[in-house]
Amino acid sequence: MRRRREREQQILDLIRSGEENVEELARRLDVSLSTIRRDLQRLSDTGAVTRTYGGAILSRAAPEATLSSREHINLQAKQAIADAAAALVQDGERVLLDVGSTVEALGLRLKERTLSIVTNNLALVPVFSQSETITLTVLGGTVRSISMGTFGPLAELAVRRLTADKLFLGADGVVAGRGLCEATQEQVALKEAMVNQAGAVFLLADSSKLGNAHQPAWLPLMRPWTLVTDAGATEAQLAPFRALPGVTVVIAPAEPSPRPAAEDLEDALD
Known part of the structure; x- marks a missing residue:
């Protein structure tokens, strides 16, 4: 499995450099034509490449939506995921929050809690700065207005000088065995630094993002992590994640209660 993932990444690198022919890809990687065709089919199924006659080309990256426009997409699913994620946070913890509309929804549920929050999510700064029970640390750096983060x-340097009990990540897409994808390498670099500094890693992704590979920058998730998604996820979407060692899947209830029991969701991680 690991060798296959490495080979698929090599295929993407070769296609990006201009090698699009099956025969040439097989020659460069010293594997059979049938192996390359199977690899290309898997990459095509995840949206990373588009098959052509005799080869493949990289799929065009999907246009990135602004934070304000994403906040209203799959709203019920994001609220359910945020409720489930909030129940995984214990008072007194240091929590690292990424950018994204689902992470923002989580932040709104934490504002009355007693926590240390570290974030690059500028949309949450006004929320936490008014709280008397939140100790807030904001990661400095270059502002990316489309995601409000x-x-x-500078942000990467700051992250490397702290630790957190739990990290809650957002993503444009996530593919089992490949990791999460974003629009830019800059976003991925900071997420990687966050992952390295966190005691536990949670990825908040609604069902529309599972198997979605339409952005060009990737972060492999090589350590244990938890996917928190909504009840709209199908078994076909979830099965590849359940099959991965070190990955836990938490499904948010279709109709979450206002305050899910923390014990119930913690049990799901055991």
């Missing part, structure tokens, strides 16, 4: 070397 900070990124870049």
